Amino acid sequence: MIGSKISSRYAKALFSLGQDDGHYEEYGQNLNEFVGFCSANSEFIRVVSNQIFPVEDRKKVLEAILEKSPFSDVVKNFLRLLVDKNRIAAIDGITDYYSRLTDEFSNITRADIITAKPLKTKALDNLKRALTGLTSKDVRTDVKQDGTLIGGLIVKIGDLVLDGSVRTQLEGLKESLKRGEYN
Amino acid sequence: MILFSGKKGKVVFIAALTLIGIFILCSLGFASEGGGHGGADGSQRLWDLGARFLNFAILVIILFVVIKKTDVKDFFSGRRAEIGQKFEDLKKERDAAEGRFRKLEDELKAFETKKKEIIQQFEAEGVAEKKKIIAEAEERARQILEQAGLTIQREIQAAKDRLAMEMVEAAAQRAQGIIEKEITDSDQDQLVNEFIERVEKLH
Numbered sequence: 001m002i003g004s005k006i007s008s009r010y011a012k013a014l015f016s017l018g019q020d021d022g023h024y025e026e027y028g029q030n031l032n033e034f035v036g037f038c039s040a041n042s043e044f045i046r047v048v049s050n051q052i053f054p055v056e057d058r059k060k061v062l063e064a065i066l067e068k069s070p071f072s073d074v075v076k077n078f079l080r081l082l083v084d085k086n087r088i089a090a091i092d093g094i095t096d097y098y099s100r101l102t103d104e105f106s107n108i109t110r111a112d113i114i115t116a117k118p119l120k121t122k123a124l125d126n127l128k129r130a131l132t133g134l135t136s137k138d139v140r141t142d143v144k145q146d147g148t149l150i151g152g153l154i155v156k157i158g159d160l161v162l163d164g165s166v167r168t169q170l171e172g173l174k175e176s177l178k179r180g181e182y183n
Numbered sequence: 184m185i186l187f188s189g190k191k192g193k194v195v196f197i198a199a200l201t202l203i204g205i206f207i208l209c210s211l212g213f214a215s216e217g218g219g220h221g222g223a224d225g226s227q228r229l230w231d232l233g234a235r236f237l238n239f240a241i242l243v244i245i246l247f248v249v250i251k252k253t254d255v256k257d258f259f260s261g262r263r264a265e266i267g268q269k270f271e272d273l274k275k276e277r278d279a280a281e282g283r284f285r286k287l288e289d290e291l292k293a294f295e296t297k298k299k300e301i302i303q304q305f306e307a308e309g310v311a312e313k314k315k316i317i318a319e320a321e322e323r324a325r326q327i328l329e330q331a332g333l334t335i336q337r338e339i340q341a342a343k344d345r346l347a348m349e350m351v352e353a354a355a356q357r358a359q360g361i362i363e364k365e366i367t368d369s370d371q372d373q374l375v376n377e378f379i380e381r382v383e384k385l386h
Contacts, residue, residue: 115371131382133383134385162382170358174351180347
């Protein structure tokens with residue numbers, strides 16, 4: 001909860017700067033790239049976020065990376081600030097929240113689609129169109145496959161969950177039978 | 184004879200006669216003894232007899248005087264009165280004892296009556312208590328039977344429910360297995376299309 005609050009505060013601050021200078025999308029891309037780098041180099045983020053090492057030493061390590069990166073100066077300064085304030089470990093949460101702010105500002109919503117079998121392109125387009133009509137926002141999808149659904153699919157948009165899976169239908173049928181609704 | 188009139192005179196007269204009688208008898212005895220031995224020492228013996236008689240007479244006189252002085256008659260009459268009084272007292276005590284005996288007898292009868300009443304009361308209470316215990320035991324037995332009946336019904340219902348649940352679980356598992364085996368890509372496409380239609384209806 002505290003981490004979430006910290007992430008939202010830092011993300012809002014950076015997004016506010018991006019809104020002012022009109023580069024909020026670029027900053028978002030930079031953050032995503034940095035998070036991707038951290039994921040690929042877990043040793044790096046462990047060192048930079050470890051408070052056993054002096055801040056100056058950690059900043060030197062970060063600086064060595066930033067010098068070779070194409071990130072904007074604002075993002076570089078933002079990352080330096082995070083190291084100074086010992087909040088660099090929250091970079092994942094900050095980036096996620098920043099993405100949500102960007103999407104909201106751009107009238108974009110994200111839909112997590114979980115399907116039992118791979119979706120055909122036409123079906124995915126139709127689904128996107130239906131979801132756009134439902135949310136009145138541009139929908140960006142993230143499709144994952146889960147065989148335990150047996151058939152059908154589940155769509156999650158924020159707190160909204162649309163469940164069309166066979167597994168859930170079977171569960172519903174089972175619960176109905178247990179309640180004796182089919183006697 | 185005038186000297187010996189009255190109660191006192193009679194006593195003196197009897198005493199004098201007694202002494203004379205004794206003297207005569209003693210003289211006859213000595214006379215017969217003296218006839219056997221001759222008359223040599225007869226006078227000596229007579230004197231001895233006279234001394235003895237005198238001795239005895241003095242003893243009788245002393246006794247008479249002593250008895251007279253000590254009021255034997257009063258003593259015996261007092262003694263008789265005392266014995267009579269004692270007899271009266273004992274009679275009274277006997278009457279009192281008899282009274283106490285009768286009282287105790289009455290008390291004993293009352294106690295026996297009371298005892299019978301108490302025993303009867305205890306018997307009645309015992310019978311009542313016995314009836315109460317039996318009634319309570321019967322009521323308890325009825326409750327236990329009723330409870331057992333309810334428990335059996337509950338257990339039967341629980342067993343039915345459990346069986347139904349197991350059947351449902353088994354049916355669901357079976358259905359899931361069949362669907363997993365039988366579902367095809369076209370079924371998936373159909374499910375996706377139906378899903379999209381449902382989403383479109385939500386607009």
